[in-house]
Amino acid sequence: MFVFAMQTRIKICGITRIEDGLAAARLGADAIGMVFYEATPRCVTVDQARAIAQALPPFVTRVGLFVDVDADRVRATISAVGLDILQFHGEESAETYRAFGRPYIKAVRMQDHVDLHAQQRAYPDAVGLLLDSYVKHAPGGSGETFDWRLVPQDLEKPIILAGGLTADNVKDAIKAVQPFAVDVSSGVEEAKGIKDPRKISAFIEKVREDQ
Numbered sequence: 001m002f003v004f005a006m007q008t009r010i011k012i013c014g015i016t017r018i019e020d021g022l023a024a025a026r027l028g029a030d031a032i033g034m035v036f037y038e039a040t041p042r043c044v045t046v047d048q049a050r051a052i053a054q055a056l057p058p059f060v061t062r063v064g065l066f067v068d069v070d071a072d073r074v075r076a077t078i079s080a081v082g083l084d085i086l087q088f089h090g091e092e093s094a095e096t097y098r099a100f101g102r103p104y105i106k107a108v109r110m111q112d113h114v115d116l117h118a119q120q121r122a123y124p125d126a127v128g129l130l131l132d133s134y135v136k137h138a139p140g141g142s143g144e145t146f147d148w149r150l151v152p153q154d155l156e157k158p159i160i161l162a163g164g165l166t167a168d169n170v171k172d173a174i175k176a177v178q179p180f181a182v183d184v185s186s187g188v189e190e191a192k193g194i195k196d197p198r199k200i201s202a203f204i205e206k207v208r209e210d211q
Helices: 018-027 046-055 071-082 094-098 116-122 170-177 197-208
Strands: 009-012 031-035 061-066 085-088 104-110 128-133 159-161 181-184 189-191
Touching: 009 197, 018 031, 018 046, 018 197, 031 046, 046 071, 061 071, 094 104, 104 116, 116 128, 159 170, 170 181, 170 197
Parallel strands: 009 031, 009 181, 031 061, 061 085, 085 104, 104 128, 128 159, 159 181
Antiparallel strands: none
């Protein structure tokens, strides 16, 4: 199992505005996520993403989220925005993801039959597995939790826990899963794609309690 002794990392995903990215960074987020998937209200254009990325202070990781990737589009986005890490929610092979030359996270939509050990083997060079709730026709961002007992305790890769996290349940989630990081989007919003700094602050405070 991947063991760490430092604080649980925090990623605020679905950032669409400069002010939301800056608020997340100011309040203590380690990473921000920008969504390049047009079937969600949290999608950003390359120009929006570039402006957000350039406004962020140093040492805040810029993550780009893609679904069923178009290789040319991904390469162009990496170049224009300056993404640090890629997050993939499609079903492409590890070779496809590896070809972009950036560290990548493989998202897994959790169901009873999902074998996370097999996912580790299928994506051996992924820097982590992001575990999200399975909702039909929705690759992520559903705001729903999944059964945290589905996560085995002997996984070798870092786990980023997502899916319906809020300030009210994140401490329980961390206790149950012991993830490397937590990822929140809808749980800190006032509307889809619009973050609420008070909710971000409350979420981060709960994660940092007792750490």
